Amino acid sequence: MLARTADNLFWLSRYVERAESLARILDVALRLATLPSAYAGTSNEWESAIDIAACREAFFANHDVANQANVTHFIIAGENNPFSIRACIETARHNARAVRTAMTTEMWEILNDAWNEMQRLKFQSFTSKDLTKFLSFVKEVSLRFDGGAYRTMLRTDHFWFQRLGMLVERADNTARLLDVKYHVVLPKTEPVGGGLDYFQWSALLRAVSALNSYHLIYRGGIKPWLVADFLILKPEQPRSLISSYEDLNRVLDFLAERYGRQGPSQRLVRQTYAGLQNLDIDTLFQTGLHEFLAQFLDDNNRLGMAISEQYLQ
């Protein structure tokens, strides 16, 4: 397939996945904001939302303080935010339009409908009811897009590059979410596992639709290290880092076999995947969760670039 087409599919899937993550980030912040401060702690969940969304600089260039009104607006549709939900959907649709022939009608229609909807919405006058509705809408778009791709695309390399984009982005988002929560959720003065933690960790699990499945797997109270274990090392959890890497590894192997050639992206993905397989949660906490996640984000980023150099130019 054309390298440019693969590039577009890779990126448009990343943008759709990112739009969903942003919606989830806002969801969790909204939930935390409704808790009395005795439960939620004194930390500013809106500032942490900005951190997870990785737009601190852009945000504070335009605003002095982070509060619900300006953070939600900035993340949803901020004019000066190139990675707002609206911008992500727009870019995804723009990329899709450039490679319409590479995807199925179903996938295109989902993005085009979402884009038409965005044109119609009046973000300036959003009520909190509108906001909740909008966030479910965004999650639905991503679910439908992903399902549309899974159910309608031919299993040719078009499909595999679409998957690669989604997986790289998903790993990035889960790691980011964990990393920032790690700071926010474990203030130095609070004993780990105290009552305050409970609501914050559960909000985090809820953000990745994993609260129920956490209980299914661990059958106990919510413990920070178990949440980390769940979102980093449990292959059964589809948003965990190891699960994303298991799939990335499989897809890249498949492409290598198909094209009869291995390259840097196969080497990188194998390295990171093996690292995750050999890791246990105790060692991870000894080296420091934050250090681990920083390293992971870096590796994941390098994998994205390697894929780009190897296939997309």
Added chain:
Amino acid sequence: MSERTVFDEMGGMEGDPRAIYREVAAWFKQASPELIGNRKAEAEAFFRRIGITFAVYGDEQGAERIIPFDILPRILSNAEWNRLAEGLEQRVKALNAFIGDVYGARDIVRAGIVPEDLILANPAFRPEMTRIKPAAGLYSHIAGIDLVRTGPDEFYVLEDNARTPSGVSYMMENREAMLRLFPELFSRLRIKPVDHYPDELLATLRSVAPQSASREPNVVVMTPGPFNSAYYEHSFLADRMGVELVEGRDLFVRSNVVYKRTTEGPQRVDVIYRRVDDEFLDPLAFRPDSTLGVPGLMSAYKAGNVTISNAVGTGVADDKAVYSYMPEIVKFYTGKDAILANVPTWRCREASSLSHVLANIGDLVVKEVNGSGGYGMLVGPHATKAQREAFSAKVRANPDNYIAQPTLALSTVPCYVDEGLAPRHVDLRPFVLSGADKVRIVPGGLTRVALKKGSLVVNSSQGGGTKDTWVIDDEPNPARAGQSQAQKQG
């Protein structure tokens, strides 16, 4: 100018419809305004959903617009269509022969039929093509011939489009919309299908692949990119043919062979159905500032390693000055009189014509020889005195650049406009595919409508709309007739 009687193809709003429209007119007569409103809304939703849009240059607001679609179909009978198809095939064969001659021996010039300067001074003339022999001697593989009608049997060719005619995606999507909206009419009438157009196009393109191509020639569609007004159509055609949609940057030339950049490395390309204008195709041969093209493409073309479709330089055959010679051109290459008539045309380059045009400018349509899209023209009867004077001055300053034609009483078909059903002028663009093996024409084409009352300009950039075009197989078919008889009795 006095009102002339205008031929309405359905037979007017009242009274008996023409036979071929009987079923359709009856349906629309019995339909309630609500039902019509619903079907219109459905059509609008359909087009918005599939994202079939076009862009109007110089219009920031309307970066992506939907072309207005009218739900009342335009209908031709079998006999009407067969005569048109015969005329179209003849005309396009002559066009291809003419282009080959222009870049070859120029017999037609030596025979004194077409003046040489008309060819050599034509901005669309590409000297490079005198050294290139395209496969099967064909140049315009895809031609769009614009037809107008003034009476039951009077059809005229208004314009030939031998470069990169567009609109075929509307022809197909209009049909798709109508199939969804009026299944009852489709089951009753034998409407000839058009949805095999992409297969016909691909067969045509493959038939003109260069000799060095593999047995399964690799065809691509080349687009200037998503910002082009016809981008939807480019991606639509690539999709339906199942071939790659490429931009210039996806291709490169090595040792006079064209390759596309893929995830598996370079792959050879044999036929390029390009929707990029000549001068942007290759920065080494034409405009050096073009970023839409492929450096070296013309050398590969010259080496016979790739087919560019349509060929470079086909524009010499479709400007409006050459148009006026078409009856003679058809006769010269086919040995027969043209089946399809030209609109009588005055060439302002000839002194006697010029004075006639200037004296009668209020009754004429004056066009720029190289203009398109309804720009750069004056519709005399609809222009103000000041506009006529300004235009006369332009014509006087550069007469070679203009032709004039009488304002024809173009036929109408009823359309749903804000005030209800009203007659609007239409034209028809059928698409003619010329392959090494044969000529292919799908029955029908794109009907364009001038939605403004009284307007004769049908271009989408000037507020035109479209209709689905039905060729109804109305000739008695013994097997089928028996069947419907049986059904009636049952």
